[in-house]
Amino acid sequence: MQIKLLVDGGEMKPGPAISQKLGPLGLNLGRIISEVNKTTSSFKGIKVPVTLDINTKTKDFTVKVFTPPTSELLKKEFSLQKGSQQPNKIKVANVPIEPLIKIAKMKQQDMYTENFKSALKSVIGTCSSLGILVESKDPKEVISEIEDGKYDEIIKAGNEQAPQEKIAQLAKDFEQVKKSQDAYLKELEKKAEEKAAAAAAAPTAAAPAATEAKKEEAPVKKK
Numbered sequence: 001m002q003i004k005l006l007v008d009g010g011e012m013k014p015g016p017a018i019s020q021k022l023g024p025l026g027l028n029l030g031r032i033i034s035e036v037n038k039t040t041s042s043f044k045g046i047k048v049p050v051t052l053d054i055n056t057k058t059k060d061f062t063v064k065v066f067t068p069p070t071s072e073l074l075k076k077e078f079s080l081q082k083g084s085q086q087p088n089k090i091k092v093a094n095v096p097i098e099p100l101i102k103i104a105k106m107k108q109q110d111m112y113t114e115n116f117k118s119a120l121k122s123v124i125g126t127c128s129s130l131g132i133l134v135e136s137k138d139p140k141e142v143i144s145e146i147e148d149g150k151y152d153e154i155i156k157a158g159n160e161q162a163p164q165e166k167i168a169q170l171a172k173d174f175e176q177v178k179k180s181q182d183a184y185l186k187e188l189e190k191k192a193e194e195k196a197a198a199a200a201a202a203p204t205a206a207a208p209a210a211t212e213a214k215k216e217e218a219p220v221k222k223k
Contacts, residue, residue: 009043084131094133094174096162
């Protein structure tokens with residue numbers, strides 16, 4: 001019997017969801033949690049998919065750990081709390097391709113592909129959905145460049161750490177991006193305030209008209 005779980009790496013804790021899945025099987029929950037935390041300790045701070053292969057007769061089990069979702073690996077790698085809620089307009093980071101090569105190596109087996117470029121393009125596609133720029137460009141543009149062979153030398157070398165000069169330049173480029181975004185966000189905030197003010201004023205403006213309408217509708221008392 002197999003049970004799939006998504007746990008906090010190295011920090012699985014007992015809870016209602018876990019108890020509902022494992023409790024009826026008569027398993028030692030404490031032992032399972034201890035074993036899962038031991039096998040996922042290298043992924044602390046990340047959600048990790050695990051599968052428990054359970055022998056229901058002997059109550060023995062084995063823990064199989066899969067690599068965390070690409071989005072979780074990206075957030076961990078670049079110290080992001082979350083992705084952008086408007087990834088097409090608001091960017092949360094500007095990253096070099098080298099650490100994406102590292103993540104693609106980790107995920108390739110789970111993707112069931114022997115083509116490393118396909119794995120790398122998948123990782124970069126996730127950057128797009130999170131609002132992460134790659135090499136100061138839209139991730140879709142970088143995917144096209146990979147197909148054209150622009151990064152073949154870096155990929156072949158297996159570089160996982162970008163040169164400090166590149167990291168500094170990407171940070172400088174991102175400062176300019178953030179300035180533009182700040183202007184956009186201020187404009188959105190201004191429009192929201194104007195809309196709220198208009199909504200608050202509407203009932204006040206309508207009140208006199210409503211009062212007059214009630215006067216006209218009121219029945220005339222006979223003397």
